[in-house]
Amino acid sequence: MYYGLYISAAGAYAQNQKVEMITNNLANVDTSGFKKELGIFEARQSEAIERGYEQPGTRGVSDIGGGVEFKETVTDFSLGTLRATSSRTDFALPATDQFFEIERDGEALLTRSGNFHFSVDGVLRTQDGDAVLAAGGTPLTLDPSLPWRVLPGGLISQGGDTVPLSIKQVSNFRSLEKVGLNAFRANGELTDVPAELRDVRSGSLELSTVNPMQEMVEMIASSRAYENNIKMIQHHDGMTGSLVSRLLKA
Template identity: 25%
Template sequence: MNQSFYIGALGALNQQTKLNVVSNNIANVNTTGFKPQYSVFSDLIYAQARSTQGGNAAKMGSGTRVDLIKSDMTDMPYKETGYENDHAIEGEGFFMLKDPVTGDITYSRDGRFQLSMLEDRFYLVNSSGKRVMNMDQQEISYPVKPAVYPGEEGDIEDEEEDVQEEDGHDPKAIGVYTFARRDGISEIGNNEYTVTDKNGAPILLENATVIKGASEVSGTDFAKEMTRMMEAQRAYSYSLKMVQTSDEIETTINTLRQS
């Protein structure tokens, strides 16, 4: 079968991938701290065609493919929510999260946190139950205060005071981290990201601004995503038309051979 059939089929497949990415961006237009993704295409191998005189003619391409899917990490503005445990990062950086079961570390811009009690402590966690880390990469927690009932004598004081670490960091101050290189940061779902050795060790942003009672808006530009969707739909349609035309040509050639 001629090469145009394969080029058209591959083009349709890759445009479907682009449509899936765009659809996910649109679906998260109101998701706190969401970073939209975009598809990066690259050309496949080219072949040098021969002219009837034996010399080199034009190059023949083999189509394109989605080389990678990247996230747009542009900082977005924040909006006030009024919830005490909501936090937003003004500028670059990520919150560091730790899975209490596996110990895996992930990163996020989504600062919709809440308190989760375990035994005698409250832990600051995200919507998945992963614990938020402080500026010393330690879990942020608070002691559970015993209840005071009417008629009881004496004041109940906090079980522990806010003691600063040797480096002067408040143990309850949320840490904001960045990386020397942000290429290769991969989204794993639920607004969380993982890093590789390529990114290097997390770097604490000492002077990062964390806004309490606020959350970062989604980075999805609805108008831009609709434009990308129409472009992908049109390219998808053209690719399928190429497949159809190639099939019709092959059918005609086979009919002529049999006649």
């Protein structure tokens, strides 16, 4: 009886984690370049099998299922819709394995969010104030008093000088770690995108990959599954109380 209670509690906890993930996705439905999270569930063995007291397949009393657990979240790196804007400092990358390089607290990070702007000191920055890096790893800086223009391939031209945006190519998406504010830390090898493959769209933004309708359907399904697990917990608790009451009377 208690085993059923524990399985229901594990199921409720797993669904609660999924609801939190979906909530974060919905909160970023309008965030440029945001990549939604997908939840991965995994079936658990019984406690006895996980502790090594029983072997799976023996058909013993402990050779039963252990419910489910929320194993991990994975990021969907598919390309979001590209939308034209009227800003020259909005950039989009059609290639899904390419990222803009930015700097935060002295650390080089990656982002797909290209809604940049020039600060008063002439540094190209993200909406959260991180410096956008030029090829070579230094912040891309212009003279704010002089005109400038954007050339094909993500090149910024001013006064006869041309500075390319730093565009990095990722070979393994699993090596990317989300660090907040729509940025990633690369734990694997990065390469500079060669000039012939630098397709940088100025005056465009990549939209979030979150589909609000789909996320709401997932939210409703997870909420109902959570409620069903809670009802099962209450049911097991009621049965336990009834059994204890009858034993005391006996």
